[in-house]
Amino acid sequence: MSGKPHLKDMTLEEMEAYFAEMGKERYRARQVMKWLYQRGAQSFDVMTDLSKEFRDKLKEMVEIRDPEIVKTSTSIDGTKKVLFQLEDGHKVESVLIPGKNHWTACLSTQVGCAMGCLFCFTGTIGLKRNLRASEIVGQLIRLRFETPEGASVKNVVLMGMGEPLANYENTLKAIKNFTSDYGMGFSTRKITVSTCGIAPKIVQLGHDIRVNLAVSLNAPDNERRSTLMPINRLYPIEALLQACRDYPMPGRRMLTFEYVLLGDFNDTIQDAKKLARLLRGIRCKVNLIAFNEFPGSRFKSPSPEAIRNFQQVLLDAGYTTIVRTSRGKDICAACGQLSGQ
Secondary structure: OOOOOEHHHOOHHHHHHHHHHOOOOOOHHHHHHHHHHHOOOOOHHHOOOOOHHHHHHHHHHOEOOOOEEEEEEEOOOOOEEEEEEOOOOOEEEEEEEEOOOOEEEEOOOEEEOOOOOOOOOHHHHOEEEEOOHHHHHHHHHHHHHHOOOHHHEEEEEEOOOOOHHHHHHHHHHHHHHHHOOOOOOOOHHHEEEEEOOOHHHHHHHHHHOOOEEEEEOOOOOHHHHHHHOOHHHHOOHHHHHHHHHHOOOOOOOOEEEEEEEOOOOOOOHHHHHHHHHHOOOOOEEEEEEEOOOOOOOOOOOOOHHHHHHHHHHHHHOOOEEEEEOOOOHHHOOOOOOOOOO
């Protein structure tokens, strides 16, 4: 590790200020951003619209290294799990999920996770460290320019390893570079942040940038949610739902609640009725996710009948409710199965 700053840890405004301090024109930042994000440049030498003197100066002062792809695993359903190695030797995983005429990239924001949710394998390894903004956005750059599917990635979800809002500043910078006209050019409509429920950061995110929000709920009462998700002891359901009501979801978009169905724990018709009452008045949809079992887990998958009954209660209550098909289970790429191994 060189100790030099990474250019992709900077937003456009920060890069403009950095170049100005070097005595260079601020517009040079826009040129460099396009090379980094839109052409996938891994060397300053290819940036031929910059003077050789400036390129040599940049080589001395900054880095542009991205995480390296070390392994790709392909599921029988077409899902691809990509293992990245970071500069310090740590590893994280991203997932490419096939859709109709497009792919979705599921990216990691931390090495491991400190949240300790009992249904998530990532949480069993603990938190090693936060990813820098350059390491978050670098996953997508490598996927875009080094995989056959990359050019067809239309959606980005921060749902991989880690809790995005526990690594707030780096997550926000990465999103700004995803959505900048001089960065990767994604619409905020195509970016989704998933959170276990850090209530104050939900409100802050809504003020800083308005992307899609997916909140992991998983129980209709505090007692069971606290058992599943330690974060609930700090921000119980009442505080979490108030933050969700305060989140300024733009236009006609709906907030998403994710609910992992655990067999004989939170999957009854009574639980579904409680959930429907709890979400009353919030413009939202519900994604139901059948628990993906992993070695050592204390929970089991729900029955198909329990899933159907739970969904029907919510549909009858007027909620758009989707049973999400778990993709990539055979390669441990499904929700809650990533471990950076």
